[in-house]
Amino acid sequence: MVEHAEMAVQPPRTGRRKGAAGLALLLGMMGLTAWLLLRDRPAAALLAALRGVDLWILPVGLALMGVFIGCEALSTHVILGRLGHRVPWQWCLWYSLTGFCMSSVTPSASGGQPAQVWAMAMDGIPAVHGALDMLLVAVSYQVTSLCCAAGAWLFLPGLRAELGGGMGLLLLYGGGVTAVLTAGMLSFLFLPKAAGRLAGKLLDALAALRLCRDRAAAGAKLERQMAEYAAGAAVLRSSPVLVPILLGLTTLQLTASFLIPYAVYRAFGLSGTGPAFFWGSQALLTLAVSALPLPGAVGPAEGGFVQVFRPVFGPALTAPAMLVSRGISFYLSLLVSGGAALAFFLRARRR
Helix, strand or coil: CCCCHHHHCCCCHHHHHHHHHHHHHHHHHHHHHHHHHHCCCCHHHHHHHHHCCCCCHHHHHHHHHHHHHHHHHHHHHHHHHHCCCCCCHHHHHHHHHHHHHHHHHCHHHCCHHHHHHHHHHHCCCCHHHHHHHHHHHHHHHHHHHHHHHHHHHHHCHHHHHHHCHHHHHHHHHHHHHHHHHHHHHHHHHHCHHHHHHHHHHHHHHHHHCCCCCCHHHHHHHHHHHHHHHHHHHHHHHHCCCHHHHHHHHHHHHHHHHHCHHHHHHHHCCCCCCCHHHHHHHHHHHHHHHHCCCCHHHCCHHHHHHHHHHHHHHCCCCHHHHHHHHHHHHHHHHHHHHHHHHHHHHHHHHHC
């Protein structure tokens, strides 16, 4: 759920400590992942395989990531326009780059939305409208992610055989968590009374079990969340065309990122497997690791790539392909978005 707007206007020191801790965890997971996946692979063979990849993959891969981040920025541009803010798309791109950076270095991507709300507030957008934008973007992303994964599971049965063992359990966990969260968010949007009563009873049960220390504070936060969901539902009712626009943009956004492994496959000079397999595999892999409380899902994302795509890349090229694919979709994009976030922060300080 979107965190309360009042807490996101100013980045507190606890938020900075959380980001620093997440960055330290990210670096530790990167090192451990590299050691586990590459310890049995000679460095010379790995470098030789990487030298064989066509360099056009870098601009093409970055262009696909540009579509990924740009579509979210366009969604924000459309939503803020419906809320009465004439915000240039370029500003929305800054917000999305800032969110991508903070999501990548904080567990469960918990720092992305507050950072974007704060960035919007620096440009004079009320925090409540920034939080509402993040709510609608999050709902659209989760609904589309579930639909893409379900479509891959139903219409690409050959993928199921590649998702046994640990990856199958991760998919079950990630899909279950995402489905529960999405159902909750949709219930608060379209069935607010029933969802509010259910959430209140859940808080009572948690308080009785002493898992919720301050029932009154939790109830107040629930009321604020419900008010944000009510505002989101009002926006959707006042502009029915907004729903298909957001879902269409999010589908394009996810498709761009899902096709990066296919671009890597072609850059290694391989053929014989169509883009549908890569799109579906990456849709399921993304759903499987998205709910894990790790910065950028580092570790499971790389391990999952190796397991899912080994049949098409082969034993010799799977690890190099993973390095190129994750290098573009996460590590290089993190550097670019980090530079953009730093530039935005310096601009805000000057203002």
